Ligand code: FES
């Protein structure tokens with residue numbers, strides 16, 4: 001066991017964790033269940049998080065590797081009172097089917113929109129390409145993201 005200290009969506013967590021624990025297990029055991037368990041081998045993207053503002057697969061990241069760092073999940077996009085504009089666009093457009101990939105898609109799309117100087121459709125498609133969506137064919141999610149940034 002090792003002591004760690006991380007910020008998860010701006011909340012500091014200091015605790016002791018097993019050295020082999022994945023960040024995915026750590027987050028889910030701390031109530032962050034928007035981070036989904038899929039392939040557990042870094043392939044599907046359902047477990048995506050931001051660590052110090054960089055997209056990472058939490059299933060192949062040890063909790064110890066996040067020690068001292070800032071972790072963001074989809075919960076960081078909204079407040080307790082309201083959804084983010086991007087989340088609202090997903091609902092309006094009907095970009096959610098089974099919803100399993102949706103937290104990761106929103107997180108990576110939000111990260112792209114926050115960091116892109118001149119957003120382009122090909123770049124936003126690339127930014128979300130690490131998340132496998134089995135339901136939508138990406139048509140509606142891309143439409144929702146483009147609507148959010150008024151990209152025609
Ligand atoms: S569960 Fe992590 S990439 Fe699939």
Ligand code: FES
Nearest residue numbers: 098101133134135
């Ligand atoms: S909405 Fe079902 S996997 Fe994307």
